[in-house]
Structures are given as structure tokens and as C-alpha cells.
Amino acid sequence: MIRLFIVDDHPVVIEGIHGLLQHEPDIEWAGHAMNAASCLGFFVNNTADIVLMDISMPGMDGVELCGLMREKYPGVFILGLSTFNQGLYIKKMMENGASGYILKNSTKEELLKAIYTVNTGNIFFSGEAGEVLKEYQRSSTRIPELSPREKEILGLIAEGYTNPQIAEKIFLSSFTVDSHRKNLLAKLNVKNTAMLIRMAVENKLL
Amino acid sequence: MIRLFIVDDHPVVIEGIHGLLQHEPDIEWAGHAMNAASCLGFFVNNTADIVLMDISMPGMDGVELCGLMREKYPGVFILGLSTFNQGLYIKKMMENGASGYILKNSTKEELLKAIYTVNTGNIFFSGEAGEVLKEYQRSSTRIPELSPREKEILGLIAEGYTNPQIAEKIFLSSFTVDSHRKNLLAKLNVKNTAMLIRMAVENKLL
DNA sequence: CCCTTAATCCCCTGAAAAGGTGATTTTAAG
């Protein structure tokens, strides 16, 4: 028997999921909360196996709540619940210890599969959520093309080499390295090394 | 019927998984390869639904192969296969489009669950693989404690502000900012801004 | 109370990066 708790500020969603699962033999409805505080209150005297958690809620959001819950009750698995196009939040939920992610328009089958997978300590990700995540990453990866040489030099900068060192390493004039470096700054529209490296790492150019 | 193909340079693993699954009614053994080239060769004239792929192989490694396969055959789902303690590779596989990850010492049940989950376009992650990934992230997050002030300044550096700008922004002497900056370099054991920011981003200090 | 740490401030030097303004050569694409 899997005890299920749901946190969502939309009554429709709570009702909908309740309806979907009320006749499932292996699933017990532990209760629901419509905000973070109320959820935390519930877990003081009660528990559940899995928490279905909306990410966007008034007050403390799901991401923060997820982190707190995982800290206080490591045995409770959290399954993120989202509508579409919220890639950033999906990513953040996973970083905060969620065991999976499904979209609110999932089918009953998908929902069940997610619940069972998460319940055994594994991680589930709806394909659609995966898509959203990828789309998010694509959109934030929309940066100008860098030439192979520029990428190479970018990599060396990130490893802490200075222009003269890079020049020596790849047999170039340090003037040339400097030129490439300036081109990198211009292409990525940043003004110094710190921003350059941050951009590069965030956009997985390294 | 799910057509399964496996790529692994260890005959034992191929044989083992074959043995585990040979009597499964829904699973068809499409074939196996012991290196990347042979796998690519197979897919020229054949196909499969899911590829079980080892990450560490001679020649082209699983990570690269995974990226290639996803590009050429987007309909084929890839399930990473690893022994323990290879967190870095698990991460890379996922970044290269794998649909999941399981450890080689998984039970038959887990393996089947993974296959069925991936086959429907969802993403599966064995709990153990999740652990490995977390452990990996923990170990790479083993960095000295930074004071709140240092974190604040680190953040501003990453946003591209120079020492005088930071000083003005948070009402400090630029000498002070410079001191903090030097302490950051010392604490994180790096020698310039580029390495500092790379460290910071990789260790999620920002 | 002492010790440590964080946080603040100061100075000097030399190296590196940023900003600007050029140029030539090779290579890939039209």
C-alpha cells in the first residue's frame, strides 16, 4: 500500500488526481495541502510514502518545499508536478532531491507508473517533461557559433592558463591568443573573463 | 514486442543479460555489438527499439556513441549501463540524450522496469545510479566553506562586476573587495578569475 | 579570557586583460 499526499494550490488538480486514483487498490490517499506550510504541518504528526508536489505555489514554492522535505523526511519521495513549459523549475526540483517529474496532463497509466517507480526508490521522468527540459536547455543554449580555435582557447582559459601560457602551449603568438580572446568576449557579448567563463559553463561550451 | 540491442565490450555482461531476458515474452533479442563501430554498422541495415549501452568501451566510448546514435536514429532509446562509481559518465550520458541509466548489478525486475519505462518514451534512473550520481556530485562539491560575504562577492564577480564596481555596489572599499577576492582564490585553490568562476559554477556556488 | 575567524581597510609591484586599430594569409562557400 502506497500512501500518497498531494500539494497543489489548484483544487481542480487535487480533485482530478484524487478521482483518477481513488479506486486504485494499492494506493491510499493520505491527504492534501494547498500550500507549503500546510504540507509541513501535516508531516509533523503524519507521514506518507510519496508526495505529489506542484512547483508553482503562493508563498513558499515547490522547489524550496522540496528541499526542506527531503532534508526533514528523507524517506518520503517527492514527485514533481507541473504544467508544460517550466523547464527551469523541473531542473531545480531535481537538484532539490525530487525523485521524478510528471506533467499534469499525464494519463492515469503514466501517473501510476511514475508512482510505482518512485516508490521503489527509482527515478521517473515523463517523456514530455524530458522534452520540456530539453527545449529549455536548447533555448538557453542559443548562442553565437564559435570557431574550433575559439573553443579550444576558451577551454584553456577556463583551465586557468593566461594568454602567454596558451600561446606557448599551442604554438601561437600571444597577440593571436589575445585576438581570439577578444573575439570571444565580443561574440558572447560579455565584458570580462568572469562573465565569459560563466557563460561558457552555463551553456556547456566546455 | 520490444527489440533490444546491447553494446558492451564484456562478453560476460552480454551473456548475462541475454540469459536474464531470453525467456521474457515481450522482449526480442535484436543482437549485440562489442564496440561502437560494430553497433553503428548494425543500425545501417537493422534497427532496434532500445539499446543497452556500456559507457566505458575501447575506441569510441559510450558517451560519444550515445550522442551519435541519438542524432542518427532519434527513435531508438538508449539505456546507459554502468558499474558503480562512474558518476561523471552517468551525467554525461544523460546530457547526450540517454533515456535512462541502470547499474550492471541490477535485478531482473529493475532491468525490466527500466526497459518498459524507456520504451514508452519516459526516463528511468535506478535508485543506485541516482546515489552514484549524488555521491559524485557530493565529492566534487567538497570545497572549503565560504563566508556569506565571500559568496556575495563571488556572485558579483560572476556577474562581471570589477572590484571598484562591487565596492561601490555594496559600500565597501575596493581594497576590501580585493581582499575577499584573494581569499576566494586561496580558499578554492585557484590562480585566477577564470578558474574561480569555473569552480564556482561547477560546484553550484552561484 | 583568549583565540580564531570574518570582515574591514591600506599600500606597492608587476603581470595580465580589456579596448582600440590595424594588417596578412588561408580556407571555405557562393
Place this chain on the structure above:
DNA sequence: CTTAAAATCACCTTTTCAGGGGATTAAGGG
């Protein structure tokens, strides 16, 4: 063949950073 982009090299100025040396104050733990 022409053009555009990439890659190469050069010089000069100003700003910023890195490395070295210090110092004082405030707060917290042992």
C-alpha cells in the same frame, strides 16, 4: 573568381587583477 570568415600577427593605452606585505575591529566558541 570573388567574398567572407577564420586564423594569424602587431602595437599602444588604460584598467584590472594577482601576489606580496601589512593592520584593526567585531563576534563567537572553547
